[in-house]
Amino acid sequence: MSYLQLNGLNKQFNGTNVLNNVHLEVAKGEMITLLGPSGCGKSTLLRCISGLTELEQGSIILEDQEITALAPREREVGMVFQSYALFPNLTVSDNIGYGLKMKRMNKGDRTRKINELLELVDLSDKAQAYPHTLSGGQQQRVALARSLAMQPKLMLLDEPLSALDAKIRKSLRLQIRQLQRRMGMTMIFVTHDQEEALMISDRICVMHNGRIVQEGSPEEIYSAPRTEFVARFIGNYNVLGPQEAGRLEGLAAQPGISYALRPESITLLPVGEYAMTRPPSFSMPGYPSSSMSEYPSSGMPERESSEMLGHDSFGIGHDLAGMPERDSSSELGHDSAGMLRRESGSRPGRESVVRGYDLLGMSRHLPPAGDSAALYWPGKVSSVMMLGNIVRYGIDVGGIPMTVDTLAGHGPFRPGEQSAVTLRIDRSQCIPLEKDGA
Amino acid sequence: MIRTMKYHHVLISLLLLYLLMPLLVTGLYAFAGKWTNTLLPETWTLEWFRQIALDARFLHALWNSFWLCAVSVLLSLVIMLPTVFVVTVYFPRWEFLLKSTVVLPYAVPGIVAAVGLIRAYSSGPLAISGTAYILIGAYFVAILPYMYQGLRNSLLTLNASSLLDAAEMLGASKLAAFRTVILPNIMPGVTVSMLLSFSVLFGEFVLTNMLVGGQIETVQIYLYKRLSESGHLASTMAILYFTLILIISLGLTRIGQFMKKGIRL
Numbered sequence: 001m002s003y004l005q006l007n008g009l010n011k012q013f014n015g016t017n018v019l020n021n022v023h024l025e026v027a028k029g030e031m032i033t034l035l036g037p038s039g040c041g042k043s044t045l046l047r048c049i050s051g052l053t054e055l056e057q058g059s060i061i062l063e064d065q066e067i068t069a070l071a072p073r074e075r076e077v078g079m080v081f082q083s084y085a086l087f088p089n090l091t092v093s094d095n096i097g098y099g100l101k102m103k104r105m106n107k108g109d110r111t112r113k114i115n116e117l118l119e120l121v122d123l124s125d126k127a128q129a130y131p132h133t134l135s136g137g138q139q140q141r142v143a144l145a146r147s148l149a150m151q152p153k154l155m156l157l158d159e160p161l162s163a164l165d166a167k168i169r170k171s172l173r174l175q176i177r178q179l180q181r182r183m184g185m186t187m188i189f190v191t192h193d194q195e196e197a198l199m200i201s202d203r204i205c206v207m208h209n210g211r212i213v214q215e216g217s218p219e220e221i222y223s224a225p226r227t228e229f230v231a232r233f234i235g236n237y238n239v240l241g242p243q244e245a246g247r248l249e250g251l252a253a254q255p256g257i258s259y260a261l262r263p264e265s266i267t268l269l270p271v272g273e274y275a276m277t278r279p280p281s282f283s284m285p286g287y288p289s290s291s292m293s294e295y296p297s298s299g300m301p302e303r304e305s306s307e308m309l310g311h312d313s314f315g316i317g318h319d320l321a322g323m324p325e326r327d328s329s330s331e332l333g334h335d336s337a338g339m340l341r342r343e344s345g346s347r348p349g350r351e352s353v354v355r356g357y358d359l360l361g362m363s364r365h366l367p368p369a370g371d372s373a374a375l376y377w378p379g380k381v382s383s384v385m386m387l388g389n390i391v392r393y394g395i396d397v398g399g400i401p402m403t404v405d406t407l408a409g410h411g412p413f414r415p416g417e418q419s420a421v422t423l424r425i426d427r428s429q430c431i432p433l434e435k436d437g438a
Numbered sequence: 439m440i441r442t443m444k445y446h447h448v449l450i451s452l453l454l455l456y457l458l459m460p461l462l463v464t465g466l467y468a469f470a471g472k473w474t475n476t477l478l479p480e481t482w483t484l485e486w487f488r489q490i491a492l493d494a495r496f497l498h499a500l501w502n503s504f505w506l507c508a509v510s511v512l513l514s515l516v517i518m519l520p521t522v523f524v525v526t527v528y529f530p531r532w533e534f535l536l537k538s539t540v541v542l543p544y545a546v547p548g549i550v551a552a553v554g555l556i557r558a559y560s561s562g563p564l565a566i567s568g569t570a571y572i573l574i575g576a577y578f579v580a581i582l583p584y585m586y587q588g589l590r591n592s593l594l595t596l597n598a599s600s601l602l603d604a605a606e607m608l609g610a611s612k613l614a615a616f617r618t619v620i621l622p623n624i625m626p627g628v629t630v631s632m633l634l635s636f637s638v639l640f641g642e643f644v645l646t647n648m649l650v651g652g653q654i655e656t657v658q659i660y661l662y663k664r665l666s667e668s669g670h671l672a673s674t675m676a677i678l679y680f681t682l683i684l685i686i687s688l689g690l691t692r693i694g695q696f697m698k699k700g701i702r703l
Contacts, residue, residue, distance in 0.1 A: 073609040085604035089622040099608035
């Protein structure tokens with residue numbers, strides 16, 4: 001029996017379904033993120049759980065108690081708002097003590113509790129200040145303490161960091177996560193920021209049009225998006241529609257399927273050069289990646305060890321230490337791999353294939369014999385963007401725009417704008433997607 | 439920089455002088471004894487104040503004005519505060535209805551409204567023409583715009599709905615949330631609305647004169663009647679009237695500040 005259960009929640013506004021048969025189970029002490037674009041129903045879902053918005057259908061069970069029909073104040077659920085919603089006429093202390101006063105806690109206990117919480121959020125020196133004299137980050141910490149004071153069974157955070165500037169946002173989200181772990185608090189965190197979600201969650205629920213379209217650990221969500229929507233929303237995936245996929249050699253195994261390609265899983269090679277190894281995949285041991293099972297995933301058995309090395313450097317502390325450098329894996333593979341020059345397009349027997357792709361001038365980019373696990377496409381660099389530790393290439397692959405990320409300052413091959421390149425991607429890194437709404 | 443500052447000071451001084459000049463001269467006249475062909479009065483006297491103080495009619499008119507305005511403003515507050523609150527927070531879609539109702543007093547000139555009211559209420563089931571009831575009713579309508587705008591603005595700037603949500607999540611009932619969170623925070627706005635309404639009503643003449651001119655004497659009506667008798671008396675009354683409004687304003691502002699700080703759960 002899970003701690004919190006949402007069963008078939010439905011909600012309509014003016015005839016449109018804002019929540020569409022939402023099911024969710026949350027374990028005690030879990031940090032769940034509802035992630036989605038604005039208007040996907042994530043905030044409505046949160047408000048329904050809090051009781052501030054009424055449900056049309058479905059039931060909410062919290063710690064074996066049905067709370068669907070209870071008033072917000074009877075649910076023992078805390079909420080933090082994007083707008084902080086601090087009471088402007090009360091001091092920081094009185095704000096934190098508001099709920100306790102409503103509970104008719106006596107003054108001595110209240111003061112003690114308030115002081116504890118002030119210390120917890122590191123605002124002891126602001127106890128007598130009024131909210132409008134505090135910065136946004138401080139105000140949100142007060143709001144957090146105010147909710148924590150009630151010792152709620154469940155804490156709901158509705159885009160609590162969206163109104164803050166980037167630096168404060170980053171530090172506060174770590175503080176929230178630390179607090180949540182330390183207190184073993186069950187939290188549901190609403191955000192539209194995928195980086196935020198990946199960083200602090202135990203589990204992410206991606207929402208779209210009032211449904212949870214995919215739920216899973218940050219690794220699962222990032223490495224194996226299930227639908228086109230999720231792939232487009234998470235990271236900077238190259239999402240190829242069925243038609244685009246059909247134009248790329250070797251990709252369209254099944255017609256009518258879209259594919260997602262992570263920008264860092266693609267390696268750039270000089271034209272006519274082929275790396276003998278495939279870059280290590282993102283997926284971690286133990287997490288099934290949705291790689292296409294019909295393709296052999298281990299074309300180069302002797303390279304498996306280096307691939308594992310890549311994994312190890314990747315897998316540590318995904319939760320609190322922040323998202324690892326996404327690109328380290330591909331670059332590690334790239335660097336450790338010796339580059340091997342080969343003449344291409346000289347093998348009879350592949351004629352039919354070659355002819356098919358001559359339109360794109362792909363005959364020069366045929367894969368070397370034996371590397372059946374990877375795909376090779378010709379491309380032309382259309383833009384180079386420096387993003388700190390990442391260099392992001394915009395590449396035109398036969399009319400299809402693609403993004404390729406490489407770690408800055410690593411690897412021998414640094415193409416400039418307008419230069420022709422060969423893109424190499426592992427077949428297992430081409431993630432087939434389900435249709436939206438499926 | 440300094441030059442522009444000076445320029446601003448001069449401009450503001452001129453404006454203040456322009457605004458205060460009539461009051462100043464009226465004040466002088468109220469205290470003036472003999473004042474014929476000199477720039478300033480030749481002699482000073484409190485005679486006019488003595489006469490007014492002994493004039494039972496004036497005091498009665500003052501009292502009439504005061505309670506009529508006070509009752510109207512309080513009635514308006516009692517009705518408009520919950521109405522505006524409920525509409526702004528829970529039914530924003532109905533706001534257009536309230537908005538269009540509220541601008542009506544602007545659209546209908548006082549004299550037209552008065553004639554219509556007299557015709558409607560001089561006979562029939564509600565024959566209240568010429569009584570205080572009709573005046574209070576008319577006053578209520580006249581101050582709708584001030585009350586509505588003031589209340590609505592303070593609720594909107596407060597972001598009342600999210601504060602209510604927060605209070606409810608912290609275990610407060612809707613009523614407790616309103617009393618402890620909303621009310622103390624909109625108090626300054628409410629005070630301003632009440633002040634404005636009170637001042638407007640206190641100086642109201644057209645509606646009052648037409649609706650109850652023969653029956654109830656307010657300050658304005660009395661002032662109008664005595665205007666032709668003695669300029670000194672009229673000036674004195676004007677000054678007294680101004681002072682009264684000033685005292686009420688200061689008092690209400692104080693109460694507003696006190697309420698904001700003082701109400702704690």
